[in-house]
Amino acid sequence: MAVFSKEEWDWEIRSRTSWLGTRAGELWAYRHLLAGMVRRDFLLNYQQTVLGPLWILFQPVMTLITYVFVFGKMIGISTGAIPPVLFYLSGIVLWNFFHDGFMATSTTFRANADIFSKVYFPRLIMPLSQLSTHFIRFLFQLVLLFLVLAYYIVFEQMAVPLTPWLIGVPFLILMTGTIALSLGLLFSVITAKYRDMINLVSMGIRLLMFLTPVLYPIGYVSENIRWVVQLNPLTPIFEAFRFGLLGEGYVTPIQLIYSLIFTLVLFSVSLLMFNKQGDKLIDVV
Amino acid sequence: MADTVIQVENLSKVYRLGTIGTGSLRQDLQRWWTTAFLGKEDPFFKLDSNGEQSIENQKQALWALQNLSFDVKQGEVLGIIGSNGSGKSTLLKIISRIVKPTKGHVRGRGKVSSLLEVGTGFHQELSGRENIYISGYVLGMNKEEIRRKFDAIVAFSGIEKFIDTPVKRYSSGMYVRLAFAVAAHLEPDILIVDEVLAVGDAEFQKKCLGKMQEVSQTEGRTILFVSHSMQAVQSLCNKALWLDKGKMKEIGEVSRVVNKYISGVQKFQLSQEWANPEEAPGNDRIRFKQVELRPVLNNANDPVDIRVPLLVKLALWNMADEVNLSINLVLFSYSGECIFDLPSENIKCSKGLVEGEVTIPGNFLNDGSYYISLYVVKDTSVPLFTFEECLSFDLEDFRGDIQWFGKWWGAVRPKFPFRLEQPDLILQADS
Numbered sequence: 001m002a003v004f005s006k007e008e009w010d011w012e013i014r015s016r017t018s019w020l021g022t023r024a025g026e027l028w029a030y031r032h033l034l035a036g037m038v039r040r041d042f043l044l045n046y047q048q049t050v051l052g053p054l055w056i057l058f059q060p061v062m063t064l065i066t067y068v069f070v071f072g073k074m075i076g077i078s079t080g081a082i083p084p085v086l087f088y089l090s091g092i093v094l095w096n097f098f099h100d101g102f103m104a105t106s107t108t109f110r111a112n113a114d115i116f117s118k119v120y121f122p123r124l125i126m127p128l129s130q131l132s133t134h135f136i137r138f139l140f141q142l143v144l145l146f147l148v149l150a151y152y153i154v155f156e157q158m159a160v161p162l163t164p165w166l167i168g169v170p171f172l173i174l175m176t177g178t179i180a181l182s183l184g185l186l187f188s189v190i191t192a193k194y195r196d197m198i199n200l201v202s203m204g205i206r207l208l209m210f211l212t213p214v215l216y217p218i219g220y221v222s223e224n225i226r227w228v229v230q231l232n233p234l235t236p237i238f239e240a241f242r243f244g245l246l247g248e249g250y251v252t253p254i255q256l257i258y259s260l261i262f263t264l265v266l267f268s269v270s271l272l273m274f275n276k277q278g279d280k281l282i283d284v285v
Numbered sequence: 286m287a288d289t290v291i292q293v294e295n296l297s298k299v300y301r302l303g304t305i306g307t308g309s310l311r312q313d314l315q316r317w318w319t320t321a322f323l324g325k326e327d328p329f330f331k332l333d334s335n336g337e338q339s340i341e342n343q344k345q346a347l348w349a350l351q352n353l354s355f356d357v358k359q360g361e362v363l364g365i366i367g368s369n370g371s372g373k374s375t376l377l378k379i380i381s382r383i384v385k386p387t388k389g390h391v392r393g394r395g396k397v398s399s400l401l402e403v404g405t406g407f408h409q410e411l412s413g414r415e416n417i418y419i420s421g422y423v424l425g426m427n428k429e430e431i432r433r434k435f436d437a438i439v440a441f442s443g444i445e446k447f448i449d450t451p452v453k454r455y456s457s458g459m460y461v462r463l464a465f466a467v468a469a470h471l472e473p474d475i476l477i478v479d480e481v482l483a484v485g486d487a488e489f490q491k492k493c494l495g496k497m498q499e500v501s502q503t504e505g506r507t508i509l510f511v512s513h514s515m516q517a518v519q520s521l522c523n524k525a526l527w528l529d530k531g532k533m534k535e536i537g538e539v540s541r542v543v544n545k546y547i548s549g550v551q552k553f554q555l556s557q558e559w560a561n562p563e564e565a566p567g568n569d570r571i572r573f574k575q576v577e578l579r580p581v582l583n584n585a586n587d588p589v590d591i592r593v594p595l596l597v598k599l600a601l602w603n604m605a606d607e608v609n610l611s612i613n614l615v616l617f618s619y620s621g622e623c624i625f626d627l628p629s630e631n632i633k634c635s636k637g638l639v640e641g642e643v644t645i646p647g648n649f650l651n652d653g654s655y656y657i658s659l660y661v662v663k664d665t666s667v668p669l670f671t672f673e674e675c676l677s678f679d680l681e682d683f684r685g686d687i688q689w690f691g692k693w694w695g696a697v698r699p700k701f702p703f704r705l706e707q708p709d710l711i712l713q714a715d716s
Contacts, residue, residue, distance in 0.1 A: 009292075009392040015385055033422035040419055044410055118402045119423055120382040279385045283300065 030125050037129035038136065056140045060092050067092070067215065077216050082246045083152060086145075090242055091214035093145050097138040097173070098180045098234065099205060104130035105184025106201055109192035109281050116282055123278045124271075127188065131181050138173075149245070165244035172241045175263050179234065182263070186270040189277045213238050218250050230255065233262040288394070290475060290507050291357040291380065295389035298350040298375050298531075349375040351531040352389070357475075362501045362508045364522035364539060366515070366546055372531040373511045377401060377477050380509065395474025395507075398425055402479070404464035409453040413444060413463055416452055420467045434470045441492075442466035462489055469496045475507045476500065491688055494521060515543050516682055517690040547588035547681050555579070557675060562602050570608075571661050571670045574600040574638065578657070578676045581644070590681040591698060594647040597676070599659065600640045609664045610634045612641055619654035624696050631665050648700035651693055652682035 046052045064085065071077045072084040079087035105127040109116070112126050152158040191198045209215075211232045218239055221229055229235050236255035243249030350372045357363055365373045378384045380391055381399035406423030407416050417438055421431040431438075439445055442463040444455070452460055478497070498521060500506050512518050518525060518539065525542035527535040534549075535542045556577035559565035565572040581594040597614060611631040616624045629641055656677035661669045682693070 008394075010394045011392070011397075013379060013382055013386065013391040015387055015389070029427075030422070030425075032426075032428045035428075036419050036422040040408060040411065040415070043415060044408070047410070115406060115423065117378075117383060118405045119399060121423065121425065282384050 027122050027124060027128075030121050033121060034125050034129045034132065037126070038132045041129070041133045042136075053140070056137045057144050060089065060096060060141050060144065063092050064089050071215050077220060080217055080219070080248050082242070082248050083156070083158065086148060086152060086246055087217070087242070088215070089145050089148055090245060091238065093138065093141045094173075094176060094238060094241055095209060095212065095214045096141065097134060098176050099209070100134040100137070101131050101177060101180030102184045102187075102205060103202070104134060105181055106187035106191060107198070108184070108188035109278075110188075110195075110198075113192075113282075124274070127181060127184055127274075131177060131184075134180075135177060145245075159247075160245075161247045163244065163247065165240065167244075169241060169244045172237050172244070175237055175259060176234070178263050178267050182266040182270040185274040186266075189273055189281065192281045208232070208234075211235075217242075217248075233259040235259075288359045289356045290359045290395055291391065291393045291509075293356070293380075293389070293391050294354050296350055296353040296376075296379065296386050296391060297348065297388040298372075298379060298384070299387045300347045300349055348531050350379070350386070350528075353528075353531075353533055354389075355526060355533065355536055357507060357509070359507055360501065360505045361524050362497075362510060362522045364518035364525040364543075365509060365511045365528060366513075366518060366525055366543065367528035367534075370530075371528040373528055374401070374479060375531075376528070377479050377509065377511060381477055393475065396425070397475045397477065398468075398471045398473035399477035400424075400468045400471075400479065401477070403461050403468070407452060407460075407464060410451055412451055413439075413442075413448045413455070416463070417467055420464065424468065424471055425473070426471065430472075438466045438470050441469060441496075458489070465489070465493055469493065473506070475509070477509045479511045480513065490690055494688070494690070497521060514682075514690045515547060516684045519543055520688070520690075544586065544588055547590075548586060555676065555678070562604075565602070566670075566672055566675075567601070568670050570604050570663075572602040572604065573659075573672055573675075574602055576659065576672070576675045578678060581647075588681050589678070590683040591650060591652050592647045592683055593680075595645040595678070596642065597645065597657065598640075598642045600638060601661070603634045603636060603639050606636050608634055610639060610669075611662050611665055613660040613662060614643060615658045615660060616645070616650075617656050617658065618696065619656065622696065624650070624655070628662075628665075649697060650680055651695050651698035652680050654679045 042053075046055065049055065051058065067088040068084050071088070072079070108123070108127045108130070116123065149160070153160060187197070187201050191201065211229055212234045213229065218226065218229060218235065236251045236259045239249040239251040240256060241249070243251060353372075353376065365376065367373050375384070377399065378401070379386050380393075381397065381401065383399075383401075404420070406420040408419065411419065417435065418428075418431055422428075426434075439448055442459075442465075444459050444463055447455065447459065452463070455463070476497075494517065497508060497510075501508050501521075508522075510518065510522055522539045524537065525535075525539040525546075526533065527542050527546050535545055556575070556579075557573075558575045558577075559573065562572040562574075565574060567573050575598070577598045579596045579598070580589045581596055582589070587593075599612070603610065609631055612629045614627045614629070616627075618624055627643065629643070632639075654677070656674045659672040659675055661671075663669050684690070
């Protein structure tokens with residue numbers, strides 16, 4: 001008869017959850033589930049539709065037309081040296097990624113209560129798959145942005161200075177995704193506990209857009225209230241994104257470092273919160 | 286001696302009743318402060334020194350499991366039985382890592398897969414093929430594994446033709462078959478199954494049980510199995526755990542535990558007796574003295590199942606002289622359907638005690654809950670008194686060799702001889 005000591009058990013279930021929750025190895029073991037969920041989302045969204053995946057481009061194009069008409073022509077916000085179409089499209093594409101990524105992950109517990117209460121897998125898989133879905137959609141929209149940019153360079157003789165900032169663009173996208181995921185994780189816990197918070201979330205994100213230079217360049221804001229917009233950690237990311245791609249944007253390294261620190265802190269806090277609360281929430285939702 | 290693969294120690298789970306959380310953000314913050322930062326016990330949820338809950342908290346708390354400890358060895362098929370709300374599902378959920386215990390721990394060895402529902406991860410809009418993959422991933426398989434078993438899964442489900450049709454167009458039977466087929470091809474070291482056999486047709490149930498039997502016997506897998514069907518538990522499991530209100534009542538060899546469970550939970554209004562006519566049910570013509578139902582058992586500890594004859598005895602005081610009395614015994618199923626109405630002989634009675642007795646034969650009623658009402662009738666036509674629901678009893682199922690575990694149809698379940706034979710003429714297959 002073998003006598004086993006504590007160390008020889010493969011797994012242990014206790015009442016306390018560690019703050020770190022899932023081990024990285026376990027997440028990796030469930031990578032197929034993540035891919036499967038992304039695939040499922042695309043199949044569900046685009047099978048039995050006429051335009052299929054073209055819908056991914058339809059929404060930003062319609063938004064673009066509206067913005068160019070309302071803010072460019074009617075209100076007349078100056079977009080500097082960047083043509084309005086490129087200016088708004090770059091803002092819309094990045095904002096959509098943030099907005100969709102956040103909204104989709106912020107309902108993780110509510111939307112998956114059923115499956116979470118029937119089977120175990122690392123809970124983080126669900127928000128990660130949602131974010132991945134929206135990242136792929138973002139890539140399609142980014143291609144659209146590049147095509148429009150190419151059109152302006154070739155046919156309109158627009159001069160886009162190639163700066164080292166272009167290399168930074170993927171990092172800016174990563175930061176945007178991380179902020180979206182972090183806020184999503186945080187609010188997924190909050191909306192599961194206090195259901196009415198979901199109303200606050202959708203209202204809050206709409207208001208947040210006005211504090212982010214999506215519709216206007218930061219230079220358009222008068223000096224004395226510019227700090228309000230600059231307090232938003234998304235602001236330097238958006239400005240740097242435009243600067244890297246289109247050659248015009250107003251951002252300092254200090255502001256970017258501020259965004260980076262904010263992102264890292266928010267990510268750690270929300271990840272810990274999500275893991276710690278995740279197991280308890282199953283009793284509640 | 287086989288290795289222990291699951292060790293459960295002092296496992297307890299408390300559910301708070303009523304409000305979600307403590308009810309307010311302020312209380313939540315206060316709780317969070319004391320538990321997370323000061324490292325103290327939850328102020329809204331204290332345990333006293335004995336580990337019992339203080340009185341004022343008991344009202345809002347439900348102990349789904351209380352200090353449960355047991356081991357499961359490799360290759361064991363453990364049936365978990367108990368009435369509704371006894372904590373069976375909570376136990377499975379904790380071992381499946383879906384919910385956290387309040388106290389205690391579970392340790393284990395090997396990969397665990399749980400099947401608490403048929404069709405976890407299925408999506409109505411997706412085709413059968415897509416659903417096999419998604420459901421497989423959710424249950425913990427990887428892509429390579431599913432690819433390898435894909436054909437076997439489809440064959441097991443028997444829906445080859447519809448594999449690329451969205452499952453929303455499946456019949457419910459097809460849906461269940463496909464879902465179970467995925468689950469049946471899991472290869473965990475420990476499989477946790479919760480009452481999934483309640484769905485599906487007879488043939489499919491048989492297939493599922495067969496598959497589970499095969500998995501446990503030939504591959505040495507450990508299975509935890511929750512079921513309300515004692516027949517299924519007895520034929521599949523070699524050990525049983527009886528939970529009662531979150532506590533372990535009994536664990537051990539399956540037939541011993543199951544028999545104890547059945548005789549323990551059967552509820553009987555078996556006998557009623559009145560010493561004097563004034564308090565007895567009845568009216569100025571008739572008073573009941575005694576009603577009694579006695580199962581005719583060979584062994585006093587045997588469960589009362591459908592094979593057991595039931596003896597009904599009654600006694601009543603007749604208050605009037607020279608009446609023709611008869612009594613109708615009417616048996617109702619628990620849902621109120623009348624199963625039969627059995628009249629007694631009609632005899633001329635004078636003032637005094639009247640006694641009667643009748644036996645409901647074994648192998649006649651179906652399993653289920655029943656109650657009996659007695660109608661006292663004068664001159665075979667004038668009702669004198671009705672004694673409603675004076676006796677009630679449960680009959681347990683018994684299947685013997687029959688390898689099918691669905692609910693047996695019918696109000697009654699008689700056992701007439703039913704012969705089958707083959708005449709001498711044997712058809713030769715065309716060669």
